[in-house]
Amino acid sequence: MTxxxxxxxxxxxxxxxxxxxxxxxxxxxxRAHLTHYTFNSLSVVLAQEMPLDVTHLHNKIVTRRRGGYCFEHNKLALHVLSELGFDARLLLAKVVYNRDTDVPRTHRISLVTLDGDDYLLDVGFGPLGPRHPVKISTPEVQQQGNEQFRIVNVERGELGLQVYKDGDFFTLYTFNLHHYSEAECTPAHFYSHKSPDAAFVNNLVIAKKSDNQTESLRNGTWQRTDNGTVTEHTIASEEQLNTVMKEVFDLEIDLATAAFLFKKFVRPSLNQ
Known part of the structure; x- marks a missing residue:
């Protein structure tokens, strides 16, 4: 395919x-990307090769329905927008999760400019990510279904994407509007799926998000948020893990793989 x-x-x-x-x-x-394609760490935890060429990403995410994480989802979305003629480019962000900490830029996002206004587009952050593009030029709260987002000035030219969570605004990540190249994604992508300290290497993470419902799994905990109401379940067996991955997240995983994932990531979390 071209x-x-x-x-x-x-x-x-x-x-x-x-x-x-x-x-x-x-x-x-x-919205459609988040609804159809899962955010997950499967390729990472299964130690599979993760090339970032667009042909591979299309085959993995669209054809095979295997999903991926930010460097995969957001690169594919940016490619599509650019091919269609949108003014869009790559940005890199620091995931801080509301902490005052200095961390590397290990999250890929996109900047889309429309009629003179800049928007943050992120189809690869998981359960807490925005469903719609977030306008950058305003500090006002932007309602998205039952969620609220805003972008605030942090310091030294950095902006912060915040979501309203547990009664207050919570900073997910910080970013700037510098011009980045694809080459600058290489070390961050390598760290994110190869470093023994990386979160994705050490956790089974899966998420899927529709207009007012979010399904997420982290190791042994499966959580559903439906119109703001949270229901939490504990994954108790490899068979249950296999069923949830297939029926909730549309991931065709054989039982042997589910058993491996259960033993490595789910069972240890049950003993904590």
Missing amino acids: LSDIANDYVDDLGLRPATLDLEFVQRLN
Whole structure:
């Protein structure tokens, strides 16, 4: 497939025709991507190769429905937007989770400019990520379904993406508007899926998000948030893990793989 074919197939797969160069289309893309393709660490925890060429990403995410994490999801989405003619480019962010800490830029996001306004697009952050593009030029709260997001100035030219969580605004990550190259993603991507200290290396993480419902799994805990109501379940067996991965997250994983994941990531969490 050509790069143009990949973009067209992605658009068709998500039912995004007609593809017009406006904010409504980017909003539709954001929602549809999160609904159809899972955020997960499967390739990381199974020690699979994770090349970032667009052909591989399309095959993995769109054709095989295996999902991925930020360097995969957001690169594919950026490629599609660029092929369609949007003014969009790569940004890199620091995941801080509301801490005052200095960490490397290990999260990939996209900047989309429409009618003179800049928007943050992120289809690869997992259960806490935004469902719609977030306008950057305003500090006002932006309602997205039953969630609220805002972007605030942090310091030294850094901006922070915040979500309203547990009664207050919580900073997910910080970023700036510098121009980054694909080459700068290489060390961050390598760290994120190879370092023994990386969160994705040490945790089985899966998430899928629709308009008012979020499904997420982290090791032995499966959580569903439905219109703001949270229901939590404990994964008690490899068979249950296999069923949840198939029926909730649409991931076709054989029982042997589920057993391996249960033994390595779920069972230890049950004993904590």
